[in-house]
Amino acid sequence: MSILDIWLGILEGFRVTAGITIYGLLFAIPFGLVFGVAQYLATGFVRFVVTSVIEFWRSSAVIILLFVFYYALPVIGVTLSAMTVGAMVLGLNIGGYASQAVRAGLQALDRGQKEAGQALGLSRPTILLRIELPQALVAMSPTFINHIIQLVKATSLVSLITLTDMTFRAKEISQIAYEPVPIYLSLLMAYFVACYPIALFGRWVERRVNPVREARNGI
Amino acid sequence: MEFDPSFALSTVPTILSAIGMTLLVAACSCLGAAVIGFCLEITRRSGGVQGLAVRFLIDFIRATPVLVWLYCLYFILPYYGIRLDALTVGIAGLSIYFSGYLAEVFKAGIDAIAEGQQEAAKALGLGRLDRIIFVIAPQMLRNIAAPMGNYFVSILKATPYLAVLAVPEMLGQAFDIASETYRYAEPLMVAGIIFLSLALGISQGIKWLERRLLAPMSR
Numbered sequence: 001m002s003i004l005d006i007w008l009g010i011l012e013g014f015r016v017t018a019g020i021t022i023y024g025l026l027f028a029i030p031f032g033l034v035f036g037v038a039q040y041l042a043t044g045f046v047r048f049v050v051t052s053v054i055e056f057w058r059s060s061a062v063i064i065l066l067f068v069f070y071y072a073l074p075v076i077g078v079t080l081s082a083m084t085v086g087a088m089v090l091g092l093n094i095g096g097y098a099s100q101a102v103r104a105g106l107q108a109l110d111r112g113q114k115e116a117g118q119a120l121g122l123s124r125p126t127i128l129l130r131i132e133l134p135q136a137l138v139a140m141s142p143t144f145i146n147h148i149i150q151l152v153k154a155t156s157l158v159s160l161i162t163l164t165d166m167t168f169r170a171k172e173i174s175q176i177a178y179e180p181v182p183i184y185l186s187l188l189m190a191y192f193v194a195c196y197p198i199a200l201f202g203r204w205v206e207r208r209v210n211p212v213r214e215a216r217n218g219i
Numbered sequence: 220m221e222f223d224p225s226f227a228l229s230t231v232p233t234i235l236s237a238i239g240m241t242l243l244v245a246a247c248s249c250l251g252a253a254v255i256g257f258c259l260e261i262t263r264r265s266g267g268v269q270g271l272a273v274r275f276l277i278d279f280i281r282a283t284p285v286l287v288w289l290y291c292l293y294f295i296l297p298y299y300g301i302r303l304d305a306l307t308v309g310i311a312g313l314s315i316y317f318s319g320y321l322a323e324v325f326k327a328g329i330d331a332i333a334e335g336q337q338e339a340a341k342a343l344g345l346g347r348l349d350r351i352i353f354v355i356a357p358q359m360l361r362n363i364a365a366p367m368g369n370y371f372v373s374i375l376k377a378t379p380y381l382a383v384l385a386v387p388e389m390l391g392q393a394f395d396i397a398s399e400t401y402r403y404a405e406p407l408m409v410a411g412i413i414f415l416s417l418a419l420g421i422s423q424g425i426k427w428l429e430r431r432l433l434a435p436m437s438r
Binding site: 055056059060061063064065067071072075149153154155156157159160167170180184185187192195196199 | 221222278279281282283284285286287288290291294295297298372376377378379380382383390397403404407408410411414415418419422
């Protein structure tokens with residue numbers, strides 16, 4: 001089997017890898033935003049509940065979550081496609097991490113921002129949406145881009161729940177031809193080609209968002 | 220099929236019996252990742268061709284999934300006649316994957332050490348190795364206790380990946396029960412709960428250690 005055949009074979013799985021990533025972001029972004037803001041605003045019991053939900057998604061081993069939801073949901077009568085289970089579990093896991101970036105971004109803002117909003121007589125939702133969130137989201141964007149890379153890499157796990165992503169295709173090909181070296185090295189390369197541009201973009205954003213820190217590191 | 224709590228409870232002892240294996244894998248991988256990561260970071264700092272090569276290697280590791288690293292080692296090494304047991308391969312895979320992340324942590328830790336420390340050590344006539352071991356490393360460790368602890372927890376959460384290589388850690392044990400009884404939901408849920416409590420417990424423990432270790436030193 002030629003290298004080209006191997007590459008084309010792995011590429012056949014790219015649609016699932018990309019699909020799970022985008023579908024997963026549809027879970028990760030709303031979850032991260034809503035729960036990050038909720039953790040920032042809430043107090044007392046509500047905060048405890050919000051934190052528990054975040055910690056469940058963030059602190060569980062994602063591979064186990066994937067299997068649990070894949071095998072356990074049908075038992076309680078919920079039947080979802082493997083694609084949906086994969087995207088949901090990987091997405092909410094990344095969303096849990098993203099929520100911490102949102103909360104940290106909000107907490108890092110100068111108190112004066114909120115106080116100035118209050119002095120101008122703006123309502124709390126307006127202050128949040130028009131003053132706090134825009135600044136926090138810009139500050140957290142490099143972190144969030146890193147989370148997207150983590151999500152792309154985590155999609156390799158869906159090969160374990162029978163979805164034909166790039167990893168699954170590589171395993172299929174290696175069953176046809178015993179050439180593990182080119183096949184698995186190509187698979188590594190395939191993920192690198194998918195993730196590295198995102199990483200470079202993240203560094204570019206980081207320089208734009210945080211020029212001061214970059215300059216200090218440069219010395 | 221319905222969820223059977225008493226069956227779930229009956230799987231607890233079998234799954235818990237593998238906790239030693241899980242902790243062994245986690246401990247060895249933490250050590251391996253820290254050693255490899257530190258060597259990578261020191262080489263990256265030394266500049267020159269090898270510095271550039273290592274810089275690329277670190278980026279490469281961080282842009283590829285851990286599952287694919289495990290497959291690579293597991294299937295490629297035997298092709299060259301290197302036969303290692305799954306446990307060793309698994310620990311090696313986790314060590315390599317997380318060394319890329321720890322190298323970045325070490326970088327931040329070393330960057331934060333005052334320039335004068337290096338200069339003073341040079342002025343005192345210490346060799347490069349002495350400077351690294353006695354001047355840089357101890358101060359670096361103090362700077363990075365928190366992020367390094369977080370990655371150790373990440374490594375613990377990545378140990379169930381080894382179930383894919385049939386290493387008998389807790390997830391592998393849960394799958395053994397599942398394939399014997401054809402009941403997946405219960406053992407997987409039990410494994411998930413044990414892992415979640417373990418991860419939460421250890422991260423609390425690390426936070427406590429940090430406070431204990433760092434409090435007397437903070438100026």
